[in-house]
Amino acid sequence: MGARLYRLHCSECHGLDGSGGQGTDLTRGVYRFGSTDEALYRTISKGIAGTRMPATTLSDAQLLQIVRHVRLLAGGVRLTVPGDPAAGEALFAGKGGCAKCHMIRGAGGRLGPDLTYIGSGRSPSHLRASILRPDEEVSRAYWSVEAVDNNAKTYSGIRMGEDTYSIQLLDVNEELHSLAKQDLKRLVVHNKSRMPGYAQMLTDSEINDLVAYLYSLERKARRP
């Protein structure tokens, strides 16, 4: 019953095997919003505000069955990946230029997502896809923005927030701006990433190393 409910309600984002995709990799057994049964129950029931994880109207019994199934998925699943994490770390800081935009443990740039715990939230296949084809799935908080205000001042960066009347962005110099749309003569928001695809920039072996490094960036378990 738990497996059926999981397929119906969870697998679209978290993958049939729980290895993640649009949603977090559930096979690791350690989750950002709590790893106990109670925390999982709460997360599945109430969703996580500000993320794609929605609240549900499932019954208590159904929620508990899903929790049990997530536990099964996390039962020691540890994917083996080819590649050398140490070489991947060197690529991240060096040839790959990843640290220009991504932060890990407080070091790095701000124009891309923080990757400190990315290995706990994404499967190796998802990480690989993100490196090779970054435009395939881009969080709304990282869409590109190009704006020109009425004084001909231009702004280029990532879109942190937006409503009918204003847009908030972090520009390529890592400065924050909140712009009133009525003061803009041009505004273009692309649902594309500012990150280049790395298929032509890194070898297959280097991609493996980079994936191995990112997959190794795990969140340590908290005390219950």
Next chain:
Amino acid sequence: MKTVAIAVLLAGPLLGQVTYQRLLEAEREPGNWLTYSGNYNSIRHSRLQQIHSGNVSGLKLKWAFQMKTTERVQATPLVVDGIMYLTQPPNDGWALDTETGRPYWHYRRSLPERINTCCGQVNRGLAMLGDRLFMGTVDSHLVALDRKTGNLLWDVEVADYTKGYSLTAAPLVVKDKLIVGMAGGEYGVRGFLDAYDPATGKRLWRFRTIPGPGEPGHETWSGKSWETGGAPTWVTGSFDPKVNLVYWGTGNPAPDWNGEVRLGDNLYASSVIALDADTGKLKWYFQFTPHDVHDWDAVQIPVLVDAEFRGRQRKLMYWGNRNAFFYVLDRETGEFLMAKPFTSQTWAERIDEKGRPVRRPNTSPSREGTLVSPGPQGGTNWYSPSYSPVTKLFYLSVWEFASRFYTGDAPYQPGTLFFGSTTARLPDQPGRGSIRALDPSTGEIRWQYPLHSMPQTGLLSTAGNLVFGGTEEGQFFALDAGTGKELWRANTGGMIAAGPISYLSKGKQLVSIAAGSAIFTFALE
């Protein structure tokens, strides 16, 4: 990273960054709100005067920002160069555009399932240095966030939350250190005040508010009661750079209402401590309530004022204490200068010439219950007071109520409440509240603004001759600072248990207050 942080301190501020120099000179930039209390002297006075007693009636809502929390919002936001940084309880963080209230980012923190906090999973705010924001968490961690993205930069454990330690106060940046207080006085913790390296989270010093064996003051605890004696540091203190002292209030000794198991004065509980900012060494202390058995934490904010007192210019500390007395101390030496009740009290005949209370008989908790005023929440509490250099008045939120204090057994179990019995309010006497203005040179009440309920609001005075505050029922009001006359109010619809702030956005003065689970910002039309 440390090199980077120091370079920032030396190079001068970039827009949006906070340096120690900016914190030192915070009074020169009233368009921002750089620390929990606005600046190091914690007077919570804004020099802005675009909004004044003549036009405040035209104040209108500019924006509101709703947070997703069921906990009480007790936070004072920071405002730096057009960006507001605030916490959503328990331990999320937000950066908002001050012009629109729209968010730039949201930091989400996952917490363990079971947290030991006596009084809600609250948080009172952030500190900032360079490009970093700092927050204490209810699971007793200290975290650093990137101000532009909310990215977590480091996360260190301060104490074991399973034993009842938690962090709810906004940290205070002093020079190149982060001063951090803790909570847990109702769980039999042993209190401390810490300093951390803002670059790495490494602990630099710890001052234990209960002296250990061999240390002066240890003799004020009977038996092993010092090990579980409380004395937490759960509200942000103040700093005087000229004498290099950090001033911080300490909370109640534990167990709260059974003093028999902790005979003695119980130093340094229910006191103010003055510590060398560099070393954390104790310079002086003053204990407001020796052997406190009524839960009268001295966690009020030390208000630092240079003024004449009895014909002599002095560096003073004003303190409206939970025990119902307003105190004036010399903050260089800790010398007691004056105390006078600012609300009803039945427990002390007087405060003697050394500042020690002369207790009335039969006011300690008893098995059958002892009626004492004020009750356990005190004559005031952690709610930020304000001092106006314009009116030279001290403003505070006041409670007037009594409770029956019961004593009882106090078995200590780590991570469980350690009260030693309970208290009870009188059902037919719910108590009254007010905002009061005191003349700090005499302690006399100059005016009061009566309230239906007992307030939990912090106060803000402004150069526009105003005092802002709020009510339990959610009315946010502005009073004439000289007379207490109500000049304006707005119904936010949510309990106000936080401090208002004022600042500039695009050159225009705004006033913000947390109410319910939202923050409301007002401006003149």
